[in-house]
Amino acid sequence: MKAQIISVGTEILLGNITDTNSKFLANKLTELGIDVFKMTTVGDNPDRLYKALKEAVENVDYVFTTGGLGPTEDDITKEIAIKVLGQEDQVIVDPRSKERLESYFAKKKKAIKINLKQAKFPKDAIILDNDRGTAPGCILKIK
Numbered sequence: 001m002k003a004q005i006i007s008v009g010t011e012i013l014l015g016n017i018t019d020t021n022s023k024f025l026a027n028k029l030t031e032l033g034i035d036v037f038k039m040t041t042v043g044d045n046p047d048r049l050y051k052a053l054k055e056a057v058e059n060v061d062y063v064f065t066t067g068g069l070g071p072t073e074d075d076i077t078k079e080i081a082i083k084v085l086g087q088e089d090q091v092i093v094d095p096r097s098k099e100r101l102e103s104y105f106a107k108k109k110k111a112i113k114i115n116l117k118q119a120k121f122p123k124d125a126i127i128l129d130n131d132r133g134t135a136p137g138c139i140l141k142i143k
Helices: 020-031 046-059 077-084 095-104 109-119
Strands: 002-008 035-042 062-066 091-093 120-122 126-128 137-139
Touching: 002 020, 002 046, 020 035, 020 062, 035 046, 046 062, 046 077, 077 120, 091 095, 095 109, 109 120
Parallel strands: 002 035, 002 062
Antiparallel strands: 091 120, 126 137
16 A cells, blocks of 8 residues: 655745654554655645645555645645545535534634634545644545
């Protein structure tokens, strides 16, 4: 089995921060016997991220992304992955994720509105709770 890791963020691409997430993922995948075929860093650019994800989906068994989950406008990873997989028409607000956001931002109504995109997933996604931040991750499957 082959995997590709794609880290997303202009701050990583420009060297402003160190990408320790990809290193962690690569080590864990190797421990599991999964061949890390390629590691890619893409800035917060929708077209470049789309191309990188499309290429990865066509060449490996698993694609792992890190970064770009929100809440800022340039956090586009999940939305672009959904587009690559053609699942835009299946997106719903996950009640559990929305509830966790509402609890976290109980007194900040503006923050709820900005962060609500973090609770949107294709209906068949496997949602991964995030106990260290507000943006849950997810597992998306190719149909």
